[in-house]
Amino acid sequence: MPLLIFVTLLWAFSFSLIGVYLAGSVDSYFAVFTRVLLAALLFLPLLRWRACSPRTALALMAIGAVQLGIMYLFYYQSFLLLSVPEVLLFTIFTPVYIALLYDLLEWRFSPWNLLVALLAVAGAAVIRWGRPHGDFWLGFLVVQGANLCFALGQVAYKQFMQQFTQRGPALPGRQVFAWFYLGALLVVTAAWLVLGEPAYPRSGLQWGILVWLGLVASGLGYFLWNKGATQVSAGTLAAMNNALIPAGLLVNLLIWNRDADLPRLALGGCIIVGAVALNEWRQRRSGSPVPAR
Template identity: 70%
Template sequence: MPLLIFVTALWAFSFSLIGVYLAGQVDSYFSVLSRVFLAALVFLPLLQWRGLPARSAFALMGIGAVQLGLMYLFYYQSFLLLSVPEVLLFTIFTPLYLALIYDLLTQQLSGWNLLIAAVAVFGAAIIRWDHLSGEFWRGFCVVQGANLCFAFGQVAYRRFAQTHPRLPVRQTFGWFYLGALLVATGAWWGLGTPNYPHTVEQWAVLLWLGIVASGLGYFLWNKGATQVSAATLAAMNNALVPAGLLVNLLLWNRETDLTRLFVGGVVIVAAVVVSGRYNRGRTRTAAAGLPD
């Protein structure tokens, strides 16, 4: 879980950086392409071009195309319709999608996963459920598209890692970014407009988001996702909500209800802690050969 906590802190800045410096100022498709391209550059020098079965390479590319490529297309469009806090609010449904997709793929309906995910959603909902902008429904649907892509990608990578335990991750993760790059390139080519960054700040934000938030962040997040239970992963997805709102409040002075932020954050942290203890207990029980 330390990796997930670290990336959560890292990504907490992304929402505000996009909303303040890029949304409505730089073409969203160019922003996506830049971010994915820079992330791919981080891992291309390490990429294992030979020795990896084509099926595994295509699987990683498919996961990257959905989790990063398609997700970013929805995600960046949402900032044109909603404020930063609203985008954060609408991500609270990701844990439910994650738990449901995981259970469907494993053909096991886990009440525990649903319960922890629901508690995390409740905690995030406490934080901000007030007046929403006029583009509510359209913005809501766009964010849900991003949530579904991100949830599916996390589950798919977990399953991929479980079936390929000896795969050198750093030498093969570049395929993940290449898949996302194909989607981003196609979207920019067909839908993009010549509205490029025109300030040093905007270029600096794109560099940070591409190299650090995406290049380092998605590698560490997916690696961390393989080290925790599905329930804990679902709850950690919603830890981004209070973290993102806190950054938005402290650095850009957006109005946020501090009481709701605190209470909702406590609920989410409690869900993560309880989930971790419960699953560690189950692991010890199984190892001892005792009935669960």
């Protein structure tokens, strides 16, 4: 639990740092590439190359490619289309997607999960009621792409780690986690080389933010979050996942975005949060596991 609280506070500033200082001025593909590269370099010295089986390495690379690599490509693009509070609010759909993924794995369909998603979409519409435009809804879909990648990566990582530890004594996570970042690095490097533009940081502040996001928010943050996730229940993990949203909103609204339409944002946010809370209440009442991010 302390690890999840620490990472939540750490990530609460990342949304605003990206939206205020990087989005629109630094090429998003270069920013993603730099962030993942620094995270990989942080863990490469700890990697036990020969002690890790090829199967484990490939599995972790595939998970990292989806959970971090493709997710970041969606995530950074969303800041070009939406405000920071909107990006934060729309990340709350991840638990719903995890529930849908588990339904898919078990070959079943729950209309309830679809209803929750539609209710949350209604909350998104309230935030821009009377002012929706193409960029807004495109941004909404881009954030959902990021959410879906993160959900898929989380489901795959939890299942793989359960099997990994059941096969016998395993290497410490810090000695294999570099494979996770190397898989993501392959994806973001290809995206930068093909789609990137020559828009690089123009100030020491922007370079400093990229270094912070790469080494601390991504490198240290994702390792500690995944380690903390193995130490708590699914319900606690879901609660901490949702705690990131109010923490990030509080930081953004108090420091950078004081002119936001707070009543509309609050009403739409309450509908979105209420949809997810209703879903979790129903799952607890029925005795089914609470989906975790």
